[in-house]
Amino acid sequence: MSFHRRSIKDSRGESTLFRMRALVGFGLILLGLSALVVRYSYLQVQRHDEFALRSENNRVxxxxxxxxxxxxxxxxxxxxxxxxxxxxxxxxxxxxxxxxxxxxxxxxxxxxxxxxxxxxxxxxxxxxxxxxxxxxxxxxxxxxxxxxxxxxxxxxxxxxxxxxxxxxxxxxxxxxxxxxxxxxxxxxxxxxxxxxxxxxxxxxxxxxxxxxxxxxxxxxxxxxxxxxxxxxxxxxxxxxxxxxxxxxxSIDVRVQKATTDAFQGRPGSAVAIDPRNGQVMAMVSVPSFDPNLFVNGISKADYTAYITAEDKPLLNRALKSAYQPGSTVKPFLALGGLEYGIRRPEDTVLSTGEFCIPGQQRCYRDDERGGNGVVNMVRAIQLSTNTYFYKLALDMGIDRLSAWMGSLGFGRKTGIDLEGEAVGILPSREWKATRSKFGWFPGETVIAGIGQGYWNVTTLQLAHVTATFAGHGTPYAPRLVMATAAVKEKPVPLPNPATGPSLIRKPSEWNVVNQGMEAVVTGGTAKAIFIGFPYRVAGKSGTAERFSRRTNDYDTNRNTAYLAARHRAWFIGYTPTEAPRIAVAAMLEAGAWGAADAGPIVRKTMEAWIATQGGAVPAPSEKDAGAATLPVGPGVPAPAEDLEDVPVATPADMPAGVPSESSSAAPPDDGGHP
The missing domain is CATH 3.90.1310.10 (Penicillin-binding protein 2a (Domain 2))
Known part of the structure; x- marks a missing residue:
C-alpha cells in the first residue's frame, strides 16, 4: 500500500505576497504619476512662457x-x-x-x-x-x-x-x-x-x-x-x-555734362567751385566707367577690361591723381611776395631769356628767347615771365614759399566730403628730408617758383586754391552735398562755414594779382580763348613738363604732337571778376599748351554755368577781341599761343632720383641746358 503526501495550500501567505506586490505596484504607479505630474508642472507651469515662445517661433x-x-x-x-x-x-x-x-x-x-x-x-x-x-x-x-x-x-x-x-x-x-x-x-x-x-x-x-x-x-x-x-x-x-x-x-547736370563733353575723350579732369560757399558745381574725370555694372557684381571680363585699360577709367583724376601744376601757381606766389613785403607791384625785373643764381654757372631759361624785357608784377603774370618768378622764389626762400603756399591749401587735403583724396606734394625742406639724404638746394627753390620740380597738386586742390583767391582769400572746404532730406520732408541745408579768416591782408594786393590774371585773358596767352565771352574773366595757363629735357628738340621741334607728348596742360580761371561766382581748374594729361588746350574746357564750363543762370552766351566774334582789354603798361605784346612754361635746367649740385609721387610724371632731373 503506497502512501501519498499532499501539500497543504498556504492561502494566508499567498494573500500576504499578493498584497505586498500590489502595494509595490501601486507605489510605483503613484511614483510614476507623481513624477509625471511634477514634470508636467515643470514644463507647463514653470517653463510655460519659454516653450510657448518656442512653439510660436516654429510657427511664426x-x-x-x-x-x-x-x-x-x-x-x-x-x-x-x-x-x-x-x-x-x-x-x-x-x-x-x-x-x-x-x-x-x-x-x-x-x-x-x-x-x-x-x-x-x-x-x-x-x-x-x-x-x-x-x-x-x-x-x-x-x-x-x-x-x-x-x-x-x-x-x-x-x-x-x-x-x-x-x-x-x-x-x-x-x-x-x-x-x-x-x-x-x-x-x-x-x-x-x-x-x-x-x-x-x-x-x-x-x-x-x-x-x-x-x-x-x-x-x-x-x-x-x-x-x-x-x-x-x-x-x-x-x-x-x-x-x-x-x-x-551742389553739382548741376548741365554744367557737368558740358565740362565732360569739352574733353572730347582726352584724359584729364576739371573741377568748378562757387567761391562764395565752396559748393562744387562740376567735378569731372575723363575717361569714366559705368557704375551700373558694379551694382550686382561686375563680370570678370568687364572688370579685366577696366583695370587693364591704358587710360585707367577707374581712376578719379580730379581727386586722387597729383601732377606738377606749372605756371598756374605763379599768381599765388606773386600774392605771397606782396603779403611778405618782398615785392611791390611796381617793382620790375629784367627778363633777358635766362636767370642765373649768383655763384653758379648753369642758368634757367625763359621760354621766350631773349626774354620779355622789363616786367612788373602784372606784366609778369600776363606773360608768365619765368625770370620774374625765379627771382621771387629765390628771394622768398623755400621756407616762406612753402609756408605761404601751404596756407592757401597746397600740400594738404581740401576737406571735400569724398573719401580717398590725395594730398599732393608741397616742396619743402621737411618733405625732402624724409626722402633724401641731401639737403635743400637753391636750384630747387628756383624751379619751385614756376610750379616744377617736386610740386604735385590735384585738380581739386588747384580749383580750391583758385576759389579761395577768387573769394578774396576766404577759404571754404569744397562740398558736394548741400542738403539732405528725410522721406516726405523738405531738404535741410548742410552748413559749410568758412574754415578761417581771409588770407589776404589788403584788398589792393588782391587787385594787383587779379589785374594780372585778367591781363592773361584780355591780352596774354588766353586772349584768343575768351573772345566774345560776356563777362570779365581772370585766368592763368600752365604747361608743365611731363619729362625732363635732355636734347635740344624742344627748341627746334614745336609741332603740336611733339609738345602734347611732352606737356601737361592746365588752365585756371574765375568769373565775373568784379564778384566771382565760379572758379574752374582744368587739366589735360597730354596737351601742347595750357591756354590753347585746357582753356577751352574752362570756357565751356563757364558758358554752361551762365546758361543755368538764365543768361545767353553770345557767339564769339573777332570784333569783341579787344573790347575788354585791360592795359597793363606800354609795349606789352599779346602772344598768339601759350608759351609761358619752360622745361627747367636744374643746377649741377641738385641730387637726382628723388621721386615726385606724381601719377605719371617722371622724377625731377638733375640735367638741363643753360
Whole structure:
C-alpha cells in the first residue's frame, strides 16, 4: 500500500505576497504619476512662457525688411541715383539637402554664370544656414516664369522682390556719386549686423560710401506664419523700415555734362567751385566707367577690361591723381611776395631769356628767347615771365614759399566730403628730408617758383586754391552735398562755414594779382580763348613738363604732337571778376599748351554755368577781341599761343632720383641746358 503526501495550500501567505506586490505596484504607479505630474508642472507651469515662445517661433518667424536706400539728386532735383524694383533668386541653405545637386539642376531652369556661382559660394561661407543667400540677381520675366513652373523641384529656393540701385547718367557721375556693391566678408566685420539685416548692398565708392550712414536708413521686420516645410502662409504683423535720407548735390547736370563733353575723350579732369560757399558745381574725370555694372557684381571680363585699360577709367583724376601744376601757381606766389613785403607791384625785373643764381654757372631759361624785357608784377603774370618768378622764389626762400603756399591749401587735403583724396606734394625742406639724404638746394627753390620740380597738386586742390583767391582769400572746404532730406520732408541745408579768416591782408594786393590774371585773358596767352565771352574773366595757363629735357628738340621741334607728348596742360580761371561766382581748374594729361588746350574746357564750363543762370552766351566774334582789354603798361605784346612754361635746367649740385609721387610724371632731373 503506497502512501501519498499532499501539500497543504498556504492561502494566508499567498494573500500576504499578493498584497505586498500590489502595494509595490501601486507605489510605483503613484511614483510614476507623481513624477509625471511634477514634470508636467515643470514644463507647463514653470517653463510655460519659454516653450510657448518656442512653439510660436516654429510657427511664426521674423523676416527683416531692408530699408529703401536714399536717393541722390543734383542741385535742381534731377535724379542721379535711383532705386528700381527687381527680382532675385534666393536659397535657404538649411532647407537644401544636397547643394551641389541643386546648383546643377537649377541651371537647366535659370541660367547661371560662373560669376553667379562664385559669388553665391562666397556668401554661403559668410551667412548662417537659416539666412537666405542670393543666387542670382536681376531675374528676367522669362526666368521668373520658368522657375515658377519648376518651383516644386527646388525646396528652399524662392524668387524674392527687392530694390536695386540704378544710375541713370551712368559714367557722367561715376567718380562723384560712386556705386554700391554686394556686402562681402570684409564688410561683415565693420558693419552693424542688426542695422544691416536683410541688406545685400553697401556703398563702395564716391558719395555712396562717404554718406553710407545717411543713405542706408533703418531696417524693419515682418512676422510671417510658416508651415512645417518652412513656407510662408501669411503675414501676421509688419513694422515698416525707415528709408535712408536723400542727398541734394551742389553739382548741376548741365554744367557737368558740358565740362565732360569739352574733353572730347582726352584724359584729364576739371573741377568748378562757387567761391562764395565752396559748393562744387562740376567735378569731372575723363575717361569714366559705368557704375551700373558694379551694382550686382561686375563680370570678370568687364572688370579685366577696366583695370587693364591704358587710360585707367577707374581712376578719379580730379581727386586722387597729383601732377606738377606749372605756371598756374605763379599768381599765388606773386600774392605771397606782396603779403611778405618782398615785392611791390611796381617793382620790375629784367627778363633777358635766362636767370642765373649768383655763384653758379648753369642758368634757367625763359621760354621766350631773349626774354620779355622789363616786367612788373602784372606784366609778369600776363606773360608768365619765368625770370620774374625765379627771382621771387629765390628771394622768398623755400621756407616762406612753402609756408605761404601751404596756407592757401597746397600740400594738404581740401576737406571735400569724398573719401580717398590725395594730398599732393608741397616742396619743402621737411618733405625732402624724409626722402633724401641731401639737403635743400637753391636750384630747387628756383624751379619751385614756376610750379616744377617736386610740386604735385590735384585738380581739386588747384580749383580750391583758385576759389579761395577768387573769394578774396576766404577759404571754404569744397562740398558736394548741400542738403539732405528725410522721406516726405523738405531738404535741410548742410552748413559749410568758412574754415578761417581771409588770407589776404589788403584788398589792393588782391587787385594787383587779379589785374594780372585778367591781363592773361584780355591780352596774354588766353586772349584768343575768351573772345566774345560776356563777362570779365581772370585766368592763368600752365604747361608743365611731363619729362625732363635732355636734347635740344624742344627748341627746334614745336609741332603740336611733339609738345602734347611732352606737356601737361592746365588752365585756371574765375568769373565775373568784379564778384566771382565760379572758379574752374582744368587739366589735360597730354596737351601742347595750357591756354590753347585746357582753356577751352574752362570756357565751356563757364558758358554752361551762365546758361543755368538764365543768361545767353553770345557767339564769339573777332570784333569783341579787344573790347575788354585791360592795359597793363606800354609795349606789352599779346602772344598768339601759350608759351609761358619752360622745361627747367636744374643746377649741377641738385641730387637726382628723388621721386615726385606724381601719377605719371617722371622724377625731377638733375640735367638741363643753360
Amino acid at each position: 518667424k521674423p523676416r527683416a525688411i531692408p530699408p529703401a536706400r536714399g536717393l541722390i539728386f543734383d542741385r535742381n532735383g534731377v535724379l542721379l541715383a535711383d532705386n528700381v524694383p527687381a527680382f532675385r533668386l534666393e536659397v535657404v541653405p538649411e532647407q537644401v539637402p544636397d547643394m551641389p545637386a541643386l546648383l546643377a539642376q537649377i541651371r537647366d531652369v535659370v541660367p547661371l554664370g560662373d560669376d553667379d556661382i562664385d559669388a553665391f559660394k562666397k556668401q554661403l561661407k559668410q551667412n548662417r544656414r537659416f539666412d537666405s543667400v542670393p543666387l542670382k540677381l536681376r531675374l528676367t520675366e522669362d526666368e521668373i516664369a520658368r522657375f515658377a513652373i519648376n518651383r516644386w523641384r527646388f525646396p528652399g529656393v524662392d524668387v524674392v522682390p527687392y530694390l536695386t540701385r540704378r544710375y541713370p547718367y551712368g559714367p557722367l557721375f561715376a567718380h562723384v556719386v560712386g556705386y554700391v556693391g554686394r556686402i562681402d566678408a570684409d564688410d561683415l566685420g565693420r558693419l552693424d549686423a542688426d542695422r544691416y539685416k536683410g541688406t545685400s548692398h553697401v556703398g563702395r565708392s564716391g558719395l555712396e560710401r562717404s554718406y553710407e550712414d545717411m543713405l542706408h536708413g533703418e531696417p524693419g521686420y515682418e512676422l510671417v506664419e510658416v508651415n512645417a516645410d518652412g513656407r510662408t502662409q501669411r503675414v501676421l504683423e509688419t513694422h515698416a523700415p525707415t528709408p535712408g535720407k536723400n542727398l541734394y548735390l
